[in-house]
Amino acid sequence: MKSDSRCVMKNKNGKGKIASSLVFISLVSLLAARSNADPEGQKIPQHDAAAIIKLVTVRVLDQEGRPVTDLKKEDFVLHDNGEKKVITEFEVHTLSEEGMKVGSSEEETEAAVPIEGMNRRMFLFLDIQGSDVTGNTNAKKAALHFIDNMLLPGDELGLLGFSPTRGFLIQEYLTTDHKKIRAAVEKMKDIEVMPSAGSVSGGELDDSVRGRSGGSSGSTSGGSSGSSGSASGGGIFGYGGISLAVPGSRQRHRGDFIPRMLDLTEALKYIPGNKSLIVFSARNIGPYAEPLGREFASASTPVYTVNTRNWIREGVMTLSVKKKHTFSDHPLQDLALASGGKYFADIKDVETISGELQSLTGNFYVLGYYIDETWDGKYHQIEVQVDKPKLQVLAQHGYFNPRPFAELTDFQKQIHLFDLVFTDKYAASGLLDIPLAPLYIAGEKETNCVLLSQIAVDEKTGISPVDVEIYALFFDEDHKIVKEINGEIDLSPFGEDILIPYFQANLRPGKYDCRIVARVKETGQALVGTTAFEIPDTSSDDKALTSPLLFTAGSESKVFKFSKSKKATDRELSLGDVYRFLPKNHRLIVRKIGPGTKNLLAVLPLTFAAGSAPAFEFAARLHPESEGETTELPIRITDVRSINENKDILMMEIRLPELAPGEYELEIEALGKNTTVRLSVHRSIILR
Numbered sequence: 296m297k298s299d300s301r302c303v304m305k306n307k308n309g310k311g312k313i314a315s316s317l318v319f320i321s322l323v324s325l326l327a328a329r330s331n332a333d334p335e336g337q338k339i340p341q342h343d344a345a346a347i348i349k350l351v352t353v354r355v356l357d358q359e360g361r362p363v364t365d366l367k368k369e370d371f372v373l374h375d376n377g378e379k380k381v382i383t384e385f386e387v388h389t390l391s392e393e394g395m396k397v398g399s400s401e402e403e404t405e406a407a408v409p410i411e412g413m414n415r416r417m418f419l420f421l422d423i424q425g426s427d428v429t430g431n432t433n434a435k436k437a438a439l440h441f442i443d444n445m446l447l448p449g450d451e452l453g454l455l456g457f458s459p460t461r462g463f464l465i466q467e468y469l470t471t472d473h474k475k476i477r478a479a480v481e482k483m484k485d486i487e488v489m490p491s492a493g494s495v496s497g498g499e500l501d502d503s504v505r506g507r508s509g510g511s512s513g514s515t516s517g518g519s520s521g522s523s524g525s526a527s528g529g530g531i532f533g534y535g536g537i538s539l540a541v542p543g544s545r546q547r548h549r550g551d552f553i554p555r556m557l558d559l560t561e562a563l564k565y566i567p568g569n570k571s572l573i574v575f576s577a578r579n580i581g582p583y584a585e586p587l588g589r590e591f592a593s594a595s596t597p598v599y600t601v602n603t604r605n606w607i608r609e610g611v612m613t614l615s616v617k618k619k620h621t622f623s624d625h626p627l628q629d630l631a632l633a634s635g636g637k638y639f640a641d642i643k644d645v646e647t648i649s650g651e652l653q654s655l656t657g658n659f660y661v662l663g664y665y666i667d668e669t670w671d672g673k674y675h676q677i678e679v680q681v682d683k684p685k686l687q688v689l690a691q692h693g694y695f696n697p698r699p700f701a702e703l704t705d706f707q708k709q710i711h712l713f714d715l716v717f718t719d720k721y722a723a724s725g726l727l728d729i730p731l732a733p734l735y736i737a738g739e740k741e742t743n744c745v746l747l748s749q750i751a752v753d754e755k756t757g758i759s760p761v762d763v764e765i766y767a768l769f770f771d772e773d774h775k776i777v778k779e780i781n782g783e784i785d786l787s788p789f790g791e792d793i794l795i796p797y798f799q800a801n802l803r804p805g806k807y808d809c810r811i812v813a814r815v816k817e818t819g820q821a822l823v824g825t826t827a828f829e830i831p832d833t834s835s836d837d838k839a840l841t842s843p844l845l846f847t848a849g850s851e852s853k854v855f856k857f858s859k860s861k862k863a864t865d866r867e868l869s870l871g872d873v874y875r876f877l878p879k880n881h882r883l884i885v886r887k888i889g890p891g892t893k894n895l896l897a898v899l900p901l902t903f904a905a906g907s908a909p910a911f912e913f914a915a916r917l918h919p920e921s922e923g924e925t926t927e928l929p930i931r932i933t934d935v936r937s938i939n940e941n942k943d944i945l946m947m948e949i950r951l952p953e954l955a956p957g958e959y960e961l962e963i964e965a966l967g968k969n970t971t972v973r974l975s976v977h978r979s980i981i982l983r
Contacts, residue, residue, distance in 0.1 A: 346665055346666070346667055346668075347665070347666060347668050348383070348384060348663045348664070348665060348666075349375075349663065349664055349665070349666045349668075349694070350384070350661055350662070350663050351373065351595075351661070351662045351663075351664075351677060351679065351690060351691060352569060352595060352597075352659050352660070352661055352690070352691065353371070353659060353660045353661075353662055353679050353688060353689070353690040354597070354635065354655060354658070354659045354660075354688075354689040354690070355660065355681055355686050355687070355688055355689070356686065356687040356689065357685070357686060357687075358685050360637075360651070360687075361654070362654050362655065362658035362659075363686060364387055364389050364658050366387070366660065366681065366683070367385075368382055368385035368399075368662075369682075370681055370682050370683060371385075371660070371662060371679060371680070371681060371682070372679070372680045372681075372682060373662055373664060373677065373678070373679050373680075374677070374678040374679075375664070375666065375675055375676075375677055376675050376676055377676075380664040380665075381664060381665075382662050382663065382664055383663055383664055383665060384661070384662065384663025384664070385399055385660070385661070385662060385663070386398065386399050386660065386661045387399070387659075387660050387661075388569075388657075388658065388659050388660070388661065389657070389658050390415075390447070390653070390654075390656075390657025390658055414447075414449035414450055414451060414568075414569070415447075415449075415450045415451065415569055415571070415656050415657065416450075416451045416453075416469055416566070416568045416569055416570045416571075417450065417451070417452050417453070417570075417571050417572075417573060417656060418452075418453045418454070418455050418469075418570070418571070418572045418573065419438050419441075419452065419453070419454050419455065419476070419480070419573050419575070420455045420456060420457075420572055420573065420574040420575065420576075421434055421435070421438070421454070421455075421456040421457075421480070421483050421575050422434075422456065422457045422574065422575060422576030422577075422578055422603075423456055423457060423458045423459065423483065424457050424458060424459040424552070424578075425457065425552070425576040425577055425578030425603075426575065426576060426577050426578075426603040426604070427577070427603075427604070429605060430575075430577050430603030430604055430605065430642065431483075431603065433603055433605065433642045433643065434575035434601070434603045434642065435480055435481070435483065436645065437575065437601060437642060437645045437648055437649070438480050438573075438575065439477060439480055439481070440645040440646075440648075440649050441573075441645075441648070441649045441652060441653075442473055442476060442477050442480070443477070444649055445649050445650075445652065445653040446473050448471065449471065450471065450473075451469040451470060451471055452467075452469065452470065452471075452473060452476045453465070453467055453468050453469040453470070453476070454466040454467040454476055454479045454480060454483075455559075455572075456483060457552060457555070462551060462555060463551075463552075463555035463556075463558070463559070465710075465713060466479045466482075466483065467479045467717075468713045468714070468716075468717035469714075469717065470717065472774075475774055552578065552580070553580065553583055553587065556587060557587070557590060558704065558706040558707070560587070560590040560591050560593070560594045560596070561594075561703075561704065561706075561707050562706060562707045562710035562711075563591070563594035563595075563596045563710075564593070564594040564595075564694075564695060564697075565697075565703075565707065565710070565711060566710070566714055569656075569659070570594075570595060570596045571596060571597050571598070571599065571636070571656050572591065572596055572597070572598045572599070572634075572636075573598075573599045573601070573652065574598055574599070574600045574601065574627070574630075575601045575603050575642075576600065576601075576602070576603060576627065577602055577603045577604035577627075578627070579625070579626055580626050580630070581626055582626075583626075584626035584627065584628075584629040584630040584633070585629045585630070585633045586633075587630055587633075588629060588630040588631065588632065588633025588634040588636075589633050589634070589692050589693070591630075591633075591634040591636075592633060592634045592635050592690075592691040592692040592693065593674065593691060593692065593693045593694050593695055594691075594694075595691050595694065596634065597631075597634050597635040597636035597637075597655075597689065597691075598630055598631050598634040598636040599631060599636045599637050599638075599639070599652055599655065599656075600627040600628070600630055600631040600636070600637075600638050600639065601639045601642055601648060602625055602627055602638070602639065602640050602641075602642060603642050604642070605641075605642055605643060625638070625640070628640075633692070634691075635689040635690055635691055635692070636655075636689070637651065637655060637689075639651070655689075662679070668696060668697070669696055670696065670697055670698060670699055671696050671698075672695055672696055672697070672698040672702075673695065673696050674693055674694070674695050674696075675693050675694050675695070675696070676692065676693040677690065677691060677692060677693050677694065699818075700817070700818050700819035701816075701817050701818070703819075708819070711819060712766070712812065712814065715812050715814070715821050715823050716766065716768060716810050716812055716823070728822040728823060728824060729748050729749065729750060729811050729813065729822050729823065729824030730748070730749045730824065730885045730886035730887055730981070731746060731747065731748050731749075731809065731811060731824045731825070731826040731885070731886070732746070732747040732748075732826075732884075732885045732886055732978065732979070733745075733746050733747075733807075733809065733826055733828035733842075734746070734747065734841070734842035734844075735828075735830060735831065735841065735842045735976070736841050736842070736868070736873055736900075737833060737839035737840060737841045737900070737902050738839060738841075738900075738902035738941070738942065739868060739873070740801075741801065741868050742799040742800060742801050742868050743800075743801055743802060743830060744769075744799065744800045744801070744802050744807075744828075744830060745797055745798070745799050745870065745873070746767065746797060746798045746799075746800070746809055746811075746826070747795060747797045747883075747885045748767075748795065748796050748797065748798070748811050748824060748885065749793060749794070749795055749885040749886070749887075750793070750794045750795075750796065750813055750822065751793055751794075752786050752789045752790060752791060752792045752793070752794060753790075753791050757822070758786070758813055758815060758820060758822055759786070759815055759818070759820060760786045760787045760788075760789060760790045760791075761785075761786060761787060761815055761816070761817060762783060762784075762785050762786070762787075762815070762816045762817070763783065763784055763785075763786050763813050763814065763815055763816065764781065764782075764783050764812075764813070764814045764815075764816055765781065765782055765783070765784060765796060765811070765812070765813050765814075765857060766779075766780070766781045766810075766811065766812045766814075767779070767780040767781070767798040767809065767810075767811050767857065768809065768810050768811075769800055769802065769807055769808075769809050770807060770808040770809070770810075771805060771806075771807060772805060772806050772807075777800075777802065777807075778800040778802070780798050780857050780858070782857050782858075783816070784796075789853065792853055793852065793853070794853050794855070795852050795853065795854045795855075795883055795885060796854075796855055796856075796857050797854065797855075797856055797857070797870065798811075798856075798857050799856070799858075799868065802830050803830070804830050804831060804832035804833075804834075805829065805830060806827070806828075806829045807827070807828055807829070807830065808825065808826070808827050809825065809826050809827075809828070810823065810824065810825045811823065811824040811825075837903060837904040837907070838901070838902065838903045838904070838909055838967075838972060838974060839901075839902050839903075839974065840899060840900070840901055840902075840963070840965060840974045840975070840976045841873065841899065841900035841901075841902070841976070842976050842977075842978060843897040843898060843899045843963060843976060843978060844870070844874055844877070844883065844897070844898040845883070845884040845895050845896070845897055845961075845978060845980070846877075846878055846881035846882060846883055846884060846895070846896040846897075846898070847881065847882055847884060847888060847889075847892055847894070847895060847896070848880065848881055848882070848894070849880075849881065849882035850880075850882060851879065851880065851881065851882065851883075852882050852883040854870065854883060856869055856870075873900060874898045874900060874944065875900075875936065875938055875944050876898070876934075876936060876944060876946075877898065878896055878898070878946070881896055884980065886979065886980060886981050887980070887981045887982075887983055888980055888981070888982055888983070889982075889983060890956070890982065890983065892951055892982075893950065893951055894948055894949065894950060894951065895948070895949040895951060895961075896933075896946065896947075896948055896949075897945075897946070897947050897948075897949055897963065898944065898945075898946055899944070899945045899946075899947065899963060899976075900938075900942060900943070900944050900945075901942070901943045901944075901945060901965070901974075902941055902942050903941055903942075903943075904941060905940045905941045909967055909970075909972065910967065910968040910969075911965040911966060911967055911968065911972075911974075912965070912966045912968060913930055913932065913945075913947065913963065913964065913965055913966075914927070914930070914963075914964045914966070915927075915928040915930045915947075915949050915961065915962065915963050915964070916928060916961075916962045916964070917951075917952075917954075917959050917960070917961055917962075918959065918960040918961075918962060919957060919958075919959055919960075920957065920958035920959060920960060920979075921957060921958070926952060928949050928950060928951065928952075929949075929950040930947050930948065930949050930950070931947060931948045932945060932946070932947050933946050933947060933948050934946040947963075949961075954982050955982070956982050956983060957981070957982060958979065958980075958981050959979070959980050959981075959982065960977055960978070960979050960980075961977065961978045961979075961980055962975055962976070962977050963975065963976050963977075963978075
């Protein structure tokens with residue numbers, strides 16, 4: 296059972312001047328995430344005023360609607376709340392078949408090279424309730440055409456929607472796994488479309504009479520995070536997958552759409568990067584379209600709206616009046632233009648839609664200027680002009696100063712949690728924050744997997760000693776959640792301690808991924824860990840090894856179990872139940888061992904058919920994860936205890952050679968004496 300265990304923090308240093316500024320702004324404005332390169336950067340922000348660089352994304356089009364990419368910094372004029380600002384940072388981003396490239400006033404765009412961190416982050420939004428059946432079918436075709444023909448490997452894509460039965464939902468969060476998004480689009484159910492009270496003929500819905508009255512932007516509950524978690528298939532992240540249906544939006548009336556979209560704009564303000572929203576809908580939100588568009592603009596998220604209503608019918612007389620109203624004057628156009636995006640009227644013209652989306656989202660400028668940032672939540676109006684005639688400038692209309700994490704709505708906090716759990720870039724980072732170790736448990740009915748984690752309780756090097764939420768999610772090969780555990784813990788009694796929470800699951804044989812999030816409730820400070828592992832199929836085996844617990848000499852670890860249930864009738868094994876005797880004066884190893892470690896102590900359960908205790912010879916090997924030779928390790932069995940007629944517990948001492956820092960896989964093998972039986976287990980360890 297080889298594990299690939301990695302864990303990451305919310306932000307990491309990017310490459311390039313403006314990319315670094317993006318990371319800095321993210322650090323001071325929301326997450327209080329910590330940099331592994333600078334221990335002082337691990338302190339929680341104090342929310343004082345600070346001079347930082349504000350970045351504004353700007354798109355410039357010519358008279359034909361084509362992106363203009365040859366402008367210089369001196370061609371732009373920018374005002375913030377009426378005050379002209381000095382543009383100190385300038386980059387032009389262009390999209391080609393090779394990927395995103397960046398240039399500046401000082402270097403030619405042709406000489407630019409792709410940089411990390413400037414990929415596109417796009418959300419597809421399928422408004423199932425706001426379209427008729429034909430419109431939903433056409434929307435899916437247009438979305439799939441864009442996915443199949445326009446996406447680049449580094450693009451992050453997410454899938455949102457609005458259903459008459461579930462309300463606002465996140466079907467898939469931002470990911471570079473485009474096949475997963477494609478499958479999610481295909482699974483979105485047209486059958487969910489049903490008439491709403493007051494809807495007009497043909498499925499065009501009118502929200503203008505309701506506005507915000509359908510619900511409050513701060514009224515969502517976001518899901519409880521009590522001490523007990525959720526069983527498979529019904530937790531905070533939805534049923535059988537990561538689909539999130541926001542509490543408060545399940546009413547079967549159209550008036551809830553505006554409040555939920557306002558919630559979305561608030562959440563998008565705290566998602567960094569080059570974001571855009573592509574909305575497929577025929578919904579008429581009347582006079583609320585332009586104000587909603589300005590809210591998206593303040594979140595630096597241009598909206599590209601595609602009208603799913605097809606008013607063109609073969610063999611019908613002229614429809615010039617309806618075409619003008621539907622194609623030119625629809626509120627979806629007001630929404631798009633106010634956000635800095637564009638409106639597409641003909642859902643059938645998929646080639647044009649995909650081509651223009653590709654061009655508009657992939658060619659833009661980034662302007663940077665200094666501001667005195669304060670944590671008061673106030674709005675700033677931005678105006679960007681180009682000192683050249685006949686050019687159209689598309690830019691955000693303004694922005695809000697940040698608010699402390701504790702003042703965010705539950706919905707915004709849940710979006711933050713999604714960003715931590717599901718965004719691919721965190722899983723791909725090399726940073727280590729929460730070491731994880733999956734253990735396979737043989738011969739037990741209640742559980743066959745234990746996931747060890749390790750959390751440092753320290754404001755500088757780990758997580759603050761305060762109230763913390765912890766989430767553990769197990770995904771199968773189809774990326775569906777098969778097990779979810781969440782709970783809270785007060786870490787104040789554990790100042791400067793190392794804690795080892797563990798989580799249990801009973802999983803079918805197969806490959807799995809697991810992600811752990813520990814988040815401070817008050818500040819949003821968060822640590823994330825991720826690991827991949829496999830549960831073997833041993834149903835036909837009469838002998839099996841359980842993954843070993845590993846120890847080194849030192850103070851005993853603080854180990855505790857996170858359970859999905861607190862009911863006395865629910866039977867769950869503990870580590871003590873599985874391993875039975877744990878050594879005194881020894882520290883439990885999750886992943887890391889210190890330099891100079893000479894010995895490991897392994898506790899290894901062995902199961903077998905009742906009454907047939909086997910005779911084995913044991914060996915241990917160390918395989919480097921990178922290049923290098925396998926090392927045979929001296930071992931010594933120090934104790935054997937018979938637990939029952941089909942289980943023994945072995946304790947063995949393993950001698951380690953001098954090792955270079957890096958990742959290793961420890962293999963323990965049992966060879967049957969005078970038989971062909973061969974059993975083996977693996978543990979991944981890191982030498983710091």
